[in-house]
Amino acid sequence: MxxxxxxxxxxxxxxxxxxxxxxxxxxxxxxxxxxxxxxxxxxxxxxxxxxxxxxxxxxxxxxxxxxxxxxxxxxxxxxxxxxxxxxxxxxxxxxxxxxxxxxxxxxxxxxxxxxxxxxxxEHIYGAGDGIQDMVYITVSTGIGGGIIINGRIYRGVSDGAGEIGHMTIMPDGPPCTCGNVGCLEALASGTAIARAALELIEEGGGEAVIKAAGGNINEVDARAVAAAALNGDAEAGVIINGAARALGIGIANIVNVINPPLIVLGGGVMESRELFWPVMERELQDRCFKVQLKNLKVVPAALSxxxxxxxxxxxxxxxxxxxx
Ligand SMILES: [Zn+2]
Incomplete structure (x- = not known):
């Protein structure tokens, strides 16, 4: 053929x-x-x-x-x-x-x-090659996701499955683009990280973040916040820590529901791996059962x-x- x-x-x-x-x-x-x-x-x-x-x-x-x-x-x-x-x-x-x-x-x-x-x-060509069940999460401007079960996309009854960015993490949290409040996307997306930094700047802080953005407030984004945090800035560290915790909680929720062997994390925000991974791992340890974590791998996406x-x-x- x-x-x-x-x-x-x-x-x-x-x-x-x-x-x-x-x-x-x-x-x-x-x-x-x-x-x-x-x-x-x-x-x-x-x-x-x-x-x-x-x-x-x-x-x-x-x-x-x-x-x-x-x-x-x-x-x-x-x-x-x-x-x-x-x-x-x-x-x-x-x-x-x-x-x-x-x-x-x-x-x-x-x-x-x-x-x-x-x-x-990612399942066929990338980080999930050879694994039948996996959950993919992309963290960039927003947060998206896809669930692969038995090698196939799991869509749900009306194409609505995999909206990982809109699981509620904080019932009275910040507003989300979907109209709800406290969604994972409203707490951990690139947009959410940038918004938290701009709030900090409005309150008179965020010097290191502004510097990382080349001195231009209009250029403040998740990348600048991550760069400041990597340089040891405590204020930026708090923002990234909050986003990483929210992601860790979201992933723990997924693990508790699906018990997958693999979670693949993609998107520009996840490129700051050393900032996010340890915090997320801690949340998983606190919120999941040992038996679930024993067979779980959380890995970066391979295909960009x-x-x-x-x-x-x-x-x-x-x-x-x-x-x-
Ligand atoms: Zn939402």
């Missing part, structure tokens, strides 16, 4: 597309700007152009393409119908992505949300920004029942 599949990661700023063979080997990748401001039709046209360009580059005849998957940032997708009900990153409402692309490409098209696809990418596109390729192969 021979043939080729396409995985596309459609982000707010870039479209990353990969062409793979049916063994899952990626033959070529192409990146281009999304141009979301030009509207869905132009963006979909660019996806088709990317796929055509990759087919030409690799000498794939039109009939040899078997299927494609497109990863879309949520929050409101219907993966079954392939409709993007709402995506703030793209500025889309009720776009029938699957239908339009299937008409253009004349092959089956699958739609998946970005965190689930990244989880599957390619997790989504590789997950999309893996999703196509799973849907075609070529790879498990």
């Amino acid at each position: 021979s043939g080729y599949v396409i995985g596309t990661d459609l982000g707010g700023t870039k479209i990353l597309t990969a062409l793979a063979d049916i063994n899952g080997t990626v033959l070529a990748e192409l990146r281009q700007p999304t141009g979301a401001g030009e509207g869905p039709e132009r963006v979909i046209e660019r996806i088709v152009d990317s796929i055509t360009a990759l087919q030409h580059k690799c000498g794939v005849p039109p009939g040899a393409l078997m299927a494609a998957a497109v990863v879309v940032p949520g929050p409101e997708l219907d993966t079954g119908q392939g409709i993007v009900h709402f995506s703030n990153n793209l500025g889309w409402r009720n776009v029938e992505l699957k239908k339009v692309l299937q008409n253009r490409l004349q092959v089956p098209v699958y739609i998946e949300n970005d965190a689930n696809a990244a989880a599957l990418g 920004t390619r997790a989504g596109v590789l997950g999309a390729a893996a999703l196509v192969l799973q849907n075609l029942e070529i790879c498990s």
Whole structure:
């Protein structure tokens, strides 16, 4: 059996597309700007152009393409119908992505949300290779997650599973983008860390953080807070410690519910590993049973920004029942 599949990661700023063979080997990748401001039709046209360009580059005849998957940032997708009900990153409402692309490409098209696809990418190609059950968490501007059970994305009854960033950690905590308060995302995301630092600065503190941001308050972000904390600044340390504790509590909750063998942590904020890991480990020790921790590994993600596109390729192969 021979043939080729396409995985596309459609982000707010870039479209990353990969062409793979049916063994899952990626033959070529192409990146281009999304141009979301030009509207869905132009963006979909660019996806088709990317796929055509990759087919030409690799000498794939039109009939040899078997299927494609497109990863879309949520929050409101219907993966079954392939409709993007709402995506703030793209500025889309009720776009029938699957239908339009299937008409253009004349092959089956699958739609998946970005965190689930990244989880599957890590499972098949990255840190979760060879492990059947795992939970993926990405900590960047927001906090996303994906649950892999028996090698497959666990979606829940209405595509809502894996919203790890919106588990409540602090019932009366800071407001979250979802409308609730005290969510993990409101306490430990890059945005939350930056907001805590700006509050500190408003109160007259945060000198080391401002310095780490090059002296410009507008440049204060989670990276600057982490840099100040790494330099031994106590105020920045308190902020990072609070975020790391919230993450540790969130992970402990997951471990208590699912008892997975593997948690994979990705996203820019997790790059400051030495700041976060020891605090998270302590929370796990305090809040989980020894038997759960005995077989648990918490590891950094392996794929960085390619997790989504590789997950999309893996999703196509799973849907075609070529790879498990
Ligand atoms: Zn929330």
